[in-house]
Ligand SMILES: *[C@@H]1O[C@H](CO)[C@@H](O)[C@H](O)[C@H]1NC(C)=O
């Protein structure tokens with residue numbers, strides 16, 4: 001009995017974790033047919049027999065993608081994603097909301113973009129926000145991931161309300177962008193997209209490494225699809241009552257609230273895994289952006305080009321030793 005107790009406990013935790021993975025925040029998942037339609041590269045879009053997961057392939061002939069059958073005016077959009085392994089330089093897998101098809105000049109967009117890498121180097125992930133055609137004001141952040149996204153399936157989610165945008169990995173918020181005056185906030189209904197494509201000209205080291213089709217097909221897998229939001233006409237916004245049910249489910253799930261625990265988890269993630277943030281890139285935006293909240297403990301880790309400082313001990317010692325030392329005591333400490 002004494003021996004078995006920890007085992008029961010362990011099993012209970014496993015069940016709890018499995019349940020949490022199946023239903024994030026307790027919201028319901030849908031089949032592909034219920035929410036999405038193929039967008040391009042039909043032959044490279046492979047639906048599972050039960051229609052609850054989709055594989056998107058990239059080969060030398062085509063990438064592939066799918067699009068939500070409706071546009072949404074706010075909501076919570078989520079997919080569990082597994083990325084292609086092996087040599088994936090030049091490849092981009094994206095999960096994003098956009099209305100670029102409807103509003104060519106004033107489009108809105110919220111992105112998760114996964115950037116492939118050369119063999120042995122990890123995938124990197126980027127989030128971005130555009131509002132009302134702000135394509136000349138990118139708002140990128142880049143991160144490494146705390147797991148291998150080619151071996152483990154994780155859930156990536158975008159929350160968008162009229163006040164805030166939150167990017168989640170599983171149940172950890174990793175970025176929040178609040179609506180601010182002058183902040184290029186998305187204000188029109190958007191569709192959801194998932195795509196895999198050849199971005200040889202920029203994805204890996206600025207285009208230095210291209211897609212190597214000897215490793216193709218490159219396979220990404222999307223499952224546990226969630227589109228929880230208010231379905232909308234692109235131009236005629238829905239009346240408030242029409243959105244009430246969808247938004248009530250969203251609010252009761254608590255997804256739109258960053259509790260203090262979740263905020264701590266967000267800070268920890270950003271401290272550990274963020275490698276670039278537009279908010280600290282003062283060379284690009286000397287005035288800053290209205291929707292950036294500067295966190296001092298974050299800021300000190302980034303150079304004024306927004307990239308993570310390389311904290312190389314050897315280099316730090318070398319630089320310090322160039323400072324003229326005035327006494328033997330000091331010199332002893334430095335060397
Ligand atoms: C969006 O941009 C268009 C054209 O640039 C402008 O006329 C319009 O007022 C903007 N809308 C908002 C909500 O800022």
Ligand SMILES: *[C@@H]1O[C@H](CO)[C@@H](O)[C@H](O)[C@H]1NC(C)=O
Nearest residue numbers: 084085086087150214215216
């Ligand atoms: C990686 O690519 C090599 C060469 O094409 C292949 O032999 C190997 O099975 C691949 N590994 C995985 C995990 O796909």
